[in-house]
Amino acid sequence: MDGECIVELIKLTHDNIEQEHICCAISNNKDIQVISKKKWLKERLDEGLVFLKGNVRGKCFIEYIPAEYAWIPIEAEGYMYIDCLWVSGQFKGHGYSNLLLYTTFFISFHNMLQTAWISHFF
Numbered sequence: 001m002d003g004e005c006i007v008e009l010i011k012l013t014h015d016n017i018e019q020e021h022i023c024c025a026i027s028n029n030k031d032i033q034v035i036s037k038k039k040w041l042k043e044r045l046d047e048g049l050v051f052l053k054g055n056v057r058g059k060c061f062i063e064y065i066p067a068e069y070a071w072i073p074i075e076a077e078g079y080m081y082i083d084c085l086w087v088s089g090q091f092k093g094h095g096y097s098n099l100l101l102y103t104t105f106f107i108s109f110h111n112m113l114q115t116a117w118i119s120h121f122f
Contacts, residue, residue, distance in 0.1 A: 007056060007091075007099070009053065009100070011051070017038055022034055048069060054100075058091055059089060059091065060100075061087075062100040064083060071083075085097060
């Protein structure tokens with residue numbers, strides 16, 4: 001990979017969430033952490049949450065939602081709230097954070113939204 005940014009991005013949906021690895025949950029699909037996180041994600045998907053991840057087994061994802069649905073008290077109508085951007089381990093240093101951020105900005109601007117408020121950056 002040597003500095004190149006080569007990874008397929010996957011957007012979680014109601015249709016694929018059960019098959020996809022949830023990067024921030026550190027266990028298998030039968031673990032209560034994973035079950036709880038996927039349940040929470042499904043509920044947030046209906047609010048406009050986007051969970052965009054690299055097609056890898058590891059920490060390489062961004063999670064964002066329209067600011068009016070953010071779980072912190074902010075007033076930012078028309079903005080996206082980035083809750084978490086996490087790229088770590090063997091995936092660091094290859095441009096994946098930039099890819100995830102640029103993709104988020106592109107999708108947000110395409111949808112006529114601004115992007116702001118990064119809560120967790122790893």
